[in-house]
Amino acid sequence: MHRKNCDLDRIVLPEISKYPYYQRYNGVDHLFIQLLFTHNNIPITPDHEKNLSSMLTLGDLKWNYTIFTPREVWRNTIMPYNSNFDIIDTFESKDRPMRLFLIGQFNLQAFDRRSRVIRRALLRFLQSLPHSTVIQTMRKSTTHNAGLFDIESFMRHSDFCTVPHGDGPASKRLYDSFRTGCIPLVMSDELRFPFEAVFLEYKDFITQVPAYHPRLVGLAVGCNNGMKHRQFVRRRLREVDSLLRVYKGIDEVQPTNGDFLWGWGWMQFFKAATVSSVKRRSLLKSKYILD
Numbered sequence: 001m002h003r004k005n006c007d008l009d010r011i012v013l014p015e016i017s018k019y020p021y022y023q024r025y026n027g028v029d030h031l032f033i034q035l036l037f038t039h040n041n042i043p044i045t046p047d048h049e050k051n052l053s054s055m056l057t058l059g060d061l062k063w064n065y066t067i068f069t070p071r072e073v074w075r076n077t078i079m080p081y082n083s084n085f086d087i088i089d090t091f092e093s094k095d096r097p098m099r100l101f102l103i104g105q106f107n108l109q110a111f112d113r114r115s116r117v118i119r120r121a122l123l124r125f126l127q128s129l130p131h132s133t134v135i136q137t138m139r140k141s142t143t144h145n146a147g148l149f150d151i152e153s154f155m156r157h158s159d160f161c162t163v164p165h166g167d168g169p170a171s172k173r174l175y176d177s178f179r180t181g182c183i184p185l186v187m188s189d190e191l192r193f194p195f196e197a198v199f200l201e202y203k204d205f206i207t208q209v210p211a212y213h214p215r216l217v218g219l220a221v222g223c224n225n226g227m228k229h230r231q232f233v234r235r236r237l238r239e240v241d242s243l244l245r246v247y248k249g250i251d252e253v254q255p256t257n258g259d260f261l262w263g264w265g266w267m268q269f270f271k272a273a274t275v276s277s278v279k280r281r282s283l284l285k286s287k288y289i290l291d
Helices: 009-016 020-024 046-051 065-067 112-126 150-158 172-179 216-223 227-244 259-280
Strands: 031-033 055-058 077-078 098-106 130-138 157-164 184-186 207-209
Touching: 009 020, 098 112, 098 150, 098 216, 112 130, 112 216, 130 157, 150 157, 150 172, 157 216, 172 184, 172 227, 184 216, 184 227, 207 216
Parallel strands: 031 055, 055 077, 098 130, 098 157, 157 184, 184 207
Antiparallel strands: none
């Protein structure tokens, strides 16, 4: 939700402070969940990350933040998505006529100006790249809404898909790529992934491209162009998809006594995995990073 409609300082905290629970331990036993990226236009900003005593589940964890303030990061969690695309028997699709696929918004000045610069530069480059398909969407549009396009089919018929700044690591698009076998190229220099190096080696199936160097997408595609290598990457994507897969009928499950405690236990597992990642690993750098 946009910050002006859900300001944490003016609306959320005053409302929950009306009850005795939040003030009892200064919010230490509370958890805020926000599956969007932390910037100045949404409720939980980078300043809130530093000052809130509550635990946080966020859409991203910035690299510098995890390095320079590790004690603060220990209370934060990244929550991965689960793709709702169909599960297919094989990733080895012989019918992938598209080299690269991208769908998204490119006019984001009201949401994230940095994303706008990166995405527009990427758009200009991909429009000149042979066999690439780019779909520009607009929120609340009757003709350019993302829901009007068969994104799953596009991804199953493309070798690669770009995940630009503003769409990862908690992006549904990233986890849809695991399900479809569309090899992800992540446009970012400063993020961590869920469970990174704890029991997932992202370097085996994800290529990070410097966000402000979109032309390196072409180099990344060329370096991953071998058939055997793409088959290896897609096998790893299948394994990760199986690992993150959620029970199909979970939306129909009615909670009973003890279920919330079970859910809390899983939340602590997510947190422990993130803590381990922050303490043990350095940034997953792409071999295409410029010195």
